[in-house]
Amino acid sequence: MIACTRRHGVSADHIKLEVTERIFLDEIEAIDSINKCRAAGFEVSLDDFGTGYSSLNYLERCEIDCLKIDQSFIQKLCSSDRAKILVSSIIDIARHLGLPTVAEGIETLAQMEALRAMGCDIGQGFLFSHPLPLAEALALLGQPIEL
Structure with missing residues (x-):
C-alpha cells in the first residue's frame, strides 16, 4: 500500500483503511502492518467491532x-x-x-x-x-x- 501510493503520487492521508478483527488471526504481522500504515499517514478504522475475538486486546495493542x-x-x-x-x-x-x-x-x-x-x-x-x-x-x- 505504501509503495503503491508513492508510485502513483497519492497522499496516504487521503485514504482510509477499514480492517476487521479477522485480520488479527496472524496477530504479530497484522499489528505491525497496521502500525506501519498509520505511521505512513493512512487512517485505520477497526470495522465490525465486537464480532471477533479478543477485541479489547487489539484496541490496547494496535493503533487505530x-x-x-x-x-x-x-x-x-x-x-x-x-x-x-x-x-x-x-x-x-x-x-x-x-x-x-x-x-x-x-x-x-x-x-x-x-x-x-x-x-x-x-x-x-x-x-x-x-x-x-x-x-x-x-x-x-x-x-x-x-x-
Whole structure:
C-alpha cells in the first residue's frame, strides 16, 4: 500500500483503511502492518467491532483511528437491553481512548436517536441513503439531510 501510493503520487492521508478483527488471526504481522500504515499517514478504522475475538486486546495493542460498531448490535438496539448496554459500553470505551465511533446499519429514527443520546459520533445506514451511483452521491453531498 505504501509503495503503491508513492508510485502513483497519492497522499496516504487521503485514504482510509477499514480492517476487521479477522485480520488479527496472524496477530504479530497484522499489528505491525497496521502500525506501519498509520505511521505512513493512512487512517485505520477497526470495522465490525465486537464480532471477533479478543477485541479489547487489539484496541490496547494496535493503533487505530476510529471504531466502527457492527450493524448486528445496531439492529437489536431498540429491542434488547443487552444490545443497548453493549453499544453504550463500546462508545464509552472509544471515547476514553480518544477514538470516534461510527455506527453501521442504522435503519430507523429510533436507532439514530438512541445512538445520538449515547454519544455516537457518526452514523451510516439506509436511514440516510441506500448505495448510490457516484453522480447521485456527489449531488447529495451538497444537500441537508432532514430526518
